[in-house]
Amino acid sequence: VEVKSPFCLFPQVLLLAFAEDLECIPGFQQKVFYIEQPSEFTEDQPLLNLVFDDCQGNSKLNFEVSNPDFKVERDGSLFALKNVSDAGRALFVHARTEHAEDMAEILIVGVNEKRPVLKEIFKLESNLGIPRQKRAILATPILIPENQRPPFPRSVGKVIRSERTEGAKFRLSGKGVDQDPKGIFRINEISGDVSVTRALDREAIANYELEVEVTDLTGKVIDGPDRLDIAVIDQNDNRPMFKEGPYVGHVMEGSPTGTTVMRMTAFDADDASTDNALLRYNILKQTPTKPSPNMFYIDPEKGDIVTVVSPVLLDRETMETPKYELVIEAKDMGGLDVGLTGTATATILIDDKNDHPPEFTKKEFQATVKEGVTGVIVNLTVGDRDDPSTGAWRAVYTIINGNPGQSFEIHTNPQTNEGMLSVVKPLDYEISAFHTLLIKVENEDPLIPDIAYGPSSTATVQITVEDVNEGPVFHPNPMTVTKRENIPVGSVVLTVNATDPDTLQHQTIRYAVFKDPAGWLEINPTNGTIGTTAVLDRESPYVHNNIYTAQFLAIDSGNPPATGTGTLHITLEDVNDNIPSLYPTLAKVCDDAKDLRVVVLGASDKDLHPNTDPFKFELSKQSGPDKLWRINKLNNTHAQVILLQNLQKANYNIPISVTDSGKPPLTNNTELKLQVCSCKKSKMDCSATDALHISMTLILLSLGSLFCKSFP
Numbered sequence: 001v002e003v004k005s006p007f008c009l010f011p012q013v014l015l016l017a018f019a020e021d022l023e024c025i026p027g028f029q030q031k032v033f034y035i036e037q038p039s040e041f042t043e044d045q046p047l048l049n050l051v052f053d054d055c056q057g058n059s060k061l062n063f064e065v066s067n068p069d070f071k072v073e074r075d076g077s078l079f080a081l082k083n084v085s086d087a088g089r090a091l092f093v094h095a096r097t098e099h100a101e102d103m104a105e106i107l108i109v110g111v112n113e114k115r116p117v118l119k120e121i122f123k124l125e126s127n128l129g130i131p132r133q134k135r136a137i138l139a140t141p142i143l144i145p146e147n148q149r150p151p152f153p154r155s156v157g158k159v160i161r162s163e164r165t166e167g168a169k170f171r172l173s174g175k176g177v178d179q180d181p182k183g184i185f186r187i188n189e190i191s192g193d194v195s196v197t198r199a200l201d202r203e204a205i206a207n208y209e210l211e212v213e214v215t216d217l218t219g220k221v222i223d224g225p226d227r228l229d230i231a232v233i234d235q236n237d238n239r240p241m242f243k244e245g246p247y248v249g250h251v252m253e254g255s256p257t258g259t260t261v262m263r264m265t266a267f268d269a270d271d272a273s274t275d276n277a278l279l280r281y282n283i284l285k286q287t288p289t290k291p292s293p294n295m296f297y298i299d300p301e302k303g304d305i306v307t308v309v310s311p312v313l314l315d316r317e318t319m320e321t322p323k324y325e326l327v328i329e330a331k332d333m334g335g336l337d338v339g340l341t342g343t344a345t346a347t348i349l350i351d352d353k354n355d356h357p358p359e360f361t362k363k364e365f366q367a368t369v370k371e372g373v374t375g376v377i378v379n380l381t382v383g384d385r386d387d388p389s390t391g392a393w394r395a396v397y398t399i400i401n402g403n404p405g406q407s408f409e410i411h412t413n414p415q416t417n418e419g420m421l422s423v424v425k426p427l428d429y430e431i432s433a434f435h436t437l438l439i440k441v442e443n444e445d446p447l448i449p450d451i452a453y454g455p456s457s458t459a460t461v462q463i464t465v466e467d468v469n470e471g472p473v474f475h476p477n478p479m480t481v482t483k484r485e486n487i488p489v490g491s492v493v494l495t496v497n498a499t500d501p502d503t504l505q506h507q508t509i510r511y512a513v514f515k516d517p518a519g520w521l522e523i524n525p526t527n528g529t530i531g532t533t534a535v536l537d538r539e540s541p542y543v544h545n546n547i548y549t550a551q552f553l554a555i556d557s558g559n560p561p562a563t564g565t566g567t568l569h570i571t572l573e574d575v576n577d578n579i580p581s582l583y584p585t586l587a588k589v590c591d592d593a594k595d596l597r598v599v600v601l602g603a604s605d606k607d608l609h610p611n612t613d614p615f616k617f618e619l620s621k622q623s624g625p626d627k628l629w630r631i632n633k634l635n636n637t638h639a640q641v642i643l644l645q646n647l648q649k650a651n652y653n654i655p656i657s658v659t660d661s662g663k664p665p666l667t668n669n670t671e672l673k674l675q676v677c678s679c680k681k682s683k684m685d686c687s688a689t690d691a692l693h694i695s696m697t698l699i700l701l702s703l704g705s706l707f708c709k710s711f712p
Contacts, residue, residue, distance in 0.1 A: 024055035025158055027102030028095065031143065034107050041070075041080040041087060050076040050093060054100035066092040067275060068338060078106070088275050088334075092233055094145055100155065103143035103233050136163050139212050139228040142194060146202040146235050159192040159212050159228065167217040172228070174210035185210065185230065194228070202232040203269045234271035240279050240330035242266050242344035247328075249348045253316040254355070255307055261296065261348055264303040266330035280335030284343065285327040288320050296326060296348065300335065303328075305346060314350065317385045322350040352387035354445045358395050358417075359383050359456035367421065370466045371429040380410070380419035380459060382441050388417070391444030395419065400458075401438035408437060421461060429467040430503055437461040472498040472509050472554035474566030482571040485538040493521065496528040496566055498554035507556040514565060515551040518542040523552055530568065538572040539606045546608075547571050576611035576662025580604065582670050588686060589643065590679035596643035598629070598674060603637055603658045611662035613637050620655035629654060647676045 029051040041047070050072060052061065063072035069084045072093055080087075091106040142157035159170055169189040176184040185208070187194050208231075213224030242264065249262030270276035280300045286293060297308045305326070307314060316322045326346040333339030360382050367378035386392035397410040397419035407425040412418070419441065427435070440458045447453070474496060481494045500507050510525045520534045530552070538546060548570045555563050580603045587599035605612040614636035619629070628647065633639045641654065652674040659667040677686035 024053065025140070025160065026054045026056075026100035026155075027157065028052050028093075028104045031102070031104050031141070032107070033104065034109055037108050039085070041084040043080055043082045045079055047078045047080070048106070050078060050095075050104055052076065052095040052097075052102065054097040056097075056099045059098050061095065061097050064094040064096075066090075066094075068336070086334075088278065089273050092274075094233075102157075103145060105143065105233075136223040137161050137212060137214065137226045139226045141229040141231065143231050143233050144196060144200055145233045146200045147237050148196075148199050152199075153186065153195040153197045155193050155195050156230075157194045159187065159194060161192065161214055161223065163223075165214075165216070165222065168214050168222065169216075171213050171215055172210055173213075173225075174208065176205075176208045176230075177210060181205075184208075187212065200232045202234045202271065203238060205232065206271075207231050234274055234276050236270055236276040236333060236338075236340060238269040238276075238332075239340040240266040240268045240332055240342035242328075242330065242342060245344055247344060247346040249305065249346060250351050251307060251314070251348060252351045252353055253314050253322075254311045254353065255314055256311055257307055257309065259307045261305045261307065262346065264298065264305065264328050264330075264344065264346060266303070266342055266344070268330075268332050270332065275333045275336075277332060278334045279330045279332055280339075282329045282331070282335070283326050284329045287325045290320050291318070295324060298326075298328060303330075305348070316350045316352050316387065317356065319350060322352070322387070324348045324350070352390050352392050354386055354390075354392035354443055354447050355451050356385040356392075357447060357451060357453045357457055358393075358441045358443060359454075360441065360459040363456075363459055365459060365461045366464075367461060368464045368466060369423055369427060370468050372426045372468060372470060374423045374426055376420045376422045377463065378421050378461065379413070379416075380421060380439065380441075380461070382417060382419070384417065384443070386443070393417065394444045396442050396444055398440050398442070399437055400440050402436050408435075410439060427465045428501070429465045430501060433465050433467075435463040435465070437463065467502070467504075469505070469556070469558035469560070469562045470501045471562040471564035472500045472556055473564050474498045474552075474554060478567035478569055480569045480571065482573060483536060484573040484575060485536045486575055486577055487532060487536060489532055489534060491532045493530040493532060493570065494568065496523070496530065496552060496554075496568070498528065498564060498566065500556050502556070502558070505558065507558055509554050509556055512553045512555065513550070514553045517550070518548065520548070521550055528552075528554075536570070536572055538574050538608075539578060543572060546574075574608040574611060576607055576660065576664070576666055578606040578611075579666040579668040580612070580615055580658050580660045581668060582656065582658050582672075585670070586673045586675070587641070588675045588677055588684065590684060591646060591649045591676050592679065593643075593646065596646070598641045598643055599672070600634065601631075601639050601641060601656070601672070605660050607660070607662065612660055614661055616659040616665075618657045618659075620657070628652075631656065641672065641674075649676050649678050651675050 033048055035047060052058065061074055065072055067087055069081055069087065070078060070091060071081055072078050087108060089108055093104045093106065095102055138160040144156050170187050170192045172185060172187040177186070183197060185194060185196055207229065210228040210230065211225040212228045213221050216222050244265065247262065247264060251259055251261045264281060266279055268277040268279060281298045281303045282300065283296065283298050286295060291313045292309050295307065295309050296305050298305050326348065327343055328346050329341050329343050331339040331341045360380065365378055365380055369377045380397065382395055384393045384395065395412050395417050397412060399408060399410055405425065407423060407427060408421060409424045410419050410421045413420055419439065438458060438460055442453060442457065479494060479496060483493060496511065498509055500509060511523045511528045512525060513521065513523055518540055520532055520536055521530055522533050523530045536548065542548060550568045552566050552568065553563050554566065555561050583602050584599065589598050601617065603615040617631050617633055617639035619631050627644055629641060629643050631639050631641050654672040654674055655669065656672055657667050657669045659665050675686045677684045
């Protein structure tokens with residue numbers, strides 16, 4: 001083993017640096033060593049010598065090594081306690097006497113790794129505090145193990161000043177002194193001794209960068225500031241922790257040996273470059289332990305869990321349970337007995353694959369159903385050893401024979417996996433009293449290649465149809481007929497025809513009225529002849545879109561009797577049986593009106609064309625020398641009444657006739673009431689006219705009397 005120390009590499013520089021100050025400094029005289037990694041550290045072979053001096057005789061000197069495979073004798077010789085092939089990247093040696101303690105670091109480097117240069121070793125001169133030129137302050141780096149036990153404060157190092165000045169004082173500052181966390185370190189103003197006041201935690205703060213300076217009596221800085229580095233040496237004080245749980249892995253049944261299931265990863269807060277955080281994994285417990293207590297293996301370094309049993313044993317259907325729980329241990333210090341441990345539970349689920357086809361519980365099923373009834377008639381049961389929560393278990397049923405009329409359907413009950421066979425089109429006993437269906441069952445998921453559906457995946461269903469007394473059937477249904485309205489009472493409308501589907505029972509049929517909203521019809525109970533008992537009126541409120549609807553019953557002689565219903569639609573043809581009506585029947589006009597167009601009249605007729613418009617509007621004949629009004633036709637349905645002169649305030653009744661276009665035509669003689677009112681300031685006053693009623697006849701008589709008086 002080749003040891004490369006700063007003294008060996010650069011002896012002249014170090015001798016010059018220390019020659020200026022020969023004062024004894026407690027601690028290791030060399031704090032950093034480099035050892036090239038051999039193929040194996042040989043037991044009892046000395047590796048190097050460490051020199052520790054507490055400047056007071058080294059009373060009760062004791063060395064501790066971070067790796068328990070190595071030991072340092074009292075004379076400082078370092079050697080391995082056994083043959084060691086992997087010692088990690090570094091060793092730490094802690095030395096302690098009654099008066100001082102210190103830490104040395106031994107770095108293990110590969111043969112091909114780049115050797116550290118001077119600046120790296122001295123950390124750009126400041127880490128070891130060794131200057132290239134004469135300096136007043138010597139502040140070498142201080143290494144402090146974490147988690148030291150009381151008493152505190154305890155001395156951890158010393159700052160040296162080459163020049164002695166009366167009244168000069170050391171002053172320390174930085175994070176851990178006068179910055180948070182405050183008060184961890186302090187320095188003796190006179191001697192330069194640096195002490196720590198409490199135990200340190202490397203996982204909280206691993207390095208402290210302080211500044212040391214020298215002041216005079218007035219507080220003025222006369223030397224410095226120089227950097228003082230303090231490194232916290234890791235102790236194995238953190239257990240490995242599994243932080244990413246819960247840990248659940250899946251593996252398909254029948255998987256090959258060595259199939260990776262999942263990876264377990266633990267975290268250790270200790271220094272990752274030391275064995276304190278070098279983890280090794282192990283399976284502590286497997287539950288259940290069948291069919292093998294060692295179903296799985298975990299890679300001690302990677303944490304990969306893999307299967308170690310044959311695919312035959314990894315059979316979900318033969319296992320006690322498809323869920324395994326493994327207690328996984330992670331241990332630091334590379335898995336040595338002195339390492340700290342942490343545990344977690346890994347749950348491994350054996351996933352199902354479709355290696356078992358569904359099988360009917362019997363080869364033939366029986367069902368009985370009454371004719372004319374729909375719904376589920378039988379549940380077909382199957383068995384499947386696969387996982388009920390997967391498509392490898394869920395069944396799909398198909399009718400492969402015996403269903404030409406598509407009268408049957410089969411669906412899967414999602415809870416029981418049974419096949420629910422249903423009648424979806426009513427069966428007819430008279431057509432077929434028996435049905436035989438051939439049904440197959442498969443899984444939602446395809447079977448694995450080396451498995452096939454067998455004879456047990458098909459079954460026969462024998463269905464017996466029971467005869468029931470079915471109601472007679474009208475032919476056709478609905479029935480339609482066209483008749484003129486107002487045909488004579490007792491007229492024959494139609495003779496209905498109903499037959500009994502139960503041809504083997506030879507039953508008789510009688511007829512009855514079921515629904516006749518207007519009460520216009522009757523039916524002969526024996527021969528089904530429908531006749532009128534009242535006048536058919538197309539304008540009746542029971543007629544919709546010229547169609548009158550009634551229903552009739554056909555009742556067989558069964559016990560109990562069965563009934564069939566037939567619907568009759570009578571389309572009514574219109575005849576001219578409604579006189580036209582006139583609207584409005586009241587009009588008002590001012591006695592001094594300039595516009596003598598009194599009102600526009602309209603006519604309507606309940607009948608249908610051509611028994612309606614065009615309408616003919618006429619005034620009764622006016623006698624006398626002066627005509628008071630006239631009527632003008634506007635179109636086929638409207639006319640306008642016009643005054644020929646202003647009239648006195650009064651009520652007038654104007655006789656008007658309106659005639660439709662039917663054959664023969666019908667006329668409605670009616671009167672239009674005309675109120676002549678006084679109008680002032682846009683207000684119409686008709687109150688006085690109520691007491692004064694003048695008819696067309698009275699006006700004519702008055703005019704006749706005046707005419708006679710004029711010619712004696």
